[in-house]
Amino acid sequence: MKTTEARKLLGIGRDATPHAIKKAFRHLAMRWHPDRNPAPEAHEMFARLSAACDLLLEPFEQEVADDSPAANESSGTDRNQDIELDIEQICLGGKAEAVLETVVECEECAGRGHQEHGHSQLCTHCQGSGKVRRGKTLSRCADCDGRGYSRRIRCPQCLGSGRQVGRRILTVTVPPGLLPGDELRLEGEGHAPASGKGRPGDLRLRVQLRPHPLYTLDGSDIVLERPVSIFVLLGGGSISVPSPGGPRELDVEAGSANARELSIPDAGIPARNKRAAGKLRVRLVPVSPSSPTPVLIKLYRALQAEIAQANALPELAAWERRWLGDSKADRN
Ligand SMILES: [Zn+2]
Ligand SMILES: [Zn+2]
Incomplete structure (x- = not known):
């Protein structure tokens, strides 16, 4: 070929x-x-x-x-591969597994591509017909020389190539603070030199983040959405927030019930080399009771009266004055 x-x-x-x-x-x-x-x-x-x-x-x-510069030493080429890490592994470091696919000699035939038998066997290539189809024409089977039987049988494992794809699992120690796209280099775990002698190349593992149902990354920042009661947003309070390293406390100041983003410094991806640590950014998504109880309704109404009394919604009052005139004063 x-x-x-x-x-x-x-x-x-x-x-x-x-x-x-x-x-x-x-x-x-x-x-x-x-x-x-x-x-x-x-x-x-x-x-x-x-x-x-x-x-x-x-x-x-x-x-x-x-x-390569070390050609006289006959070193193998580097091997490039992706490694998928959980956000917990990225934050805290630890062990991870890299599956290396490599073309190896077929175990069944020791790389020869065929097996020798003591007596003739049905040729596996032509199924005994002695002929194989090549495009539109039938031609003589090269494996058995057209006889349909042979002592030399094409290896059923590798189908005659003498090679198979082998898998090797390598356990890798991951330092904390890697980001997607970073490279982890493992010396001597790359390809063996073509000559068979000399040192193998390196294994370069490119980090990818395994998608997570809660966390996403923005640079070194970890971003998540957390539902929170509108009454916490309105009245303030302390809430627990999940993080890859375990729950953290977040203080919410009293304010509006709109969605807002708060962050905890240094609770994102940890610092590594010259890169600073990221933040944990929490998007607070307001939620409120969808079917309030009679007690809640009573409290809401008391709250509405207090808000009107204190003129705590001046924009609303201005809007109503403009479009409803004095008639609204009767209801509020
Ligand atoms: Zn084989
Ligand atoms: Zn044959």
Whole structure:
């Protein structure tokens, strides 16, 4: 297979990075893996995709390694990956798991792509017919040389590519104060050098925030909405506010019943390197009883009378004077 053909097969351009090549392969492999796709050409297509991926990755990794300053030491390339963290992990630090997907030698066939048997077996590639469909034409099965039976059987695990996608779980210590987009570098956890000798590259984990039902981030600030009774907004008081590090107390001053935003300094994402600590910003959303009891209604009416008496709503009084004249005086 030529590299142009391989690129065409994977649907990628000349400048595709190893990451993009693997991504394209994984995407197509989902569609063409014979476990998922019953079409007769799926086996063939999957094997071709695997071969295309290998072909494009190998020279690439070699090239990059040769260009790097430590080329004489033959070091592997860095590996870039995202790591999703909870807001609690971002605030408090701790352990997190990174799942590394890596193309490894097939365990079943030790990378050979086929298995040798003591006696002939039905060829898994052509199902014993000796022929495989290639486009519109039937051609002789290369696996069994057209006999339908062979002692050498294409590996059912890797379908002849000799490779499989392996997963490795790495436990990472996360320091507090990372923000989405920050990078966590793990020395020596990147790709092994193409030559097999020398030190591996680094693993660069780019932090992503796992969406949270309550908290969002604005820079280093943590933002949340908290419902609060209008009577707390009106009369003031102290309320508890959740935060990733545990509940905090917030003083609400007496004022209007409109929504307002208050903040607690240094209760956001903690400081890290030259970055200052963020705030915990609380958007207070007013709520009021939707079906008041008779006692509440009595209290509300007493409150209304007191508000009118004290002329505590001058804008309302001005509006009423303008549009209702003196008649409103009878009711208030
Ligand atoms: Zn295999
Ligand atoms: Zn065959």
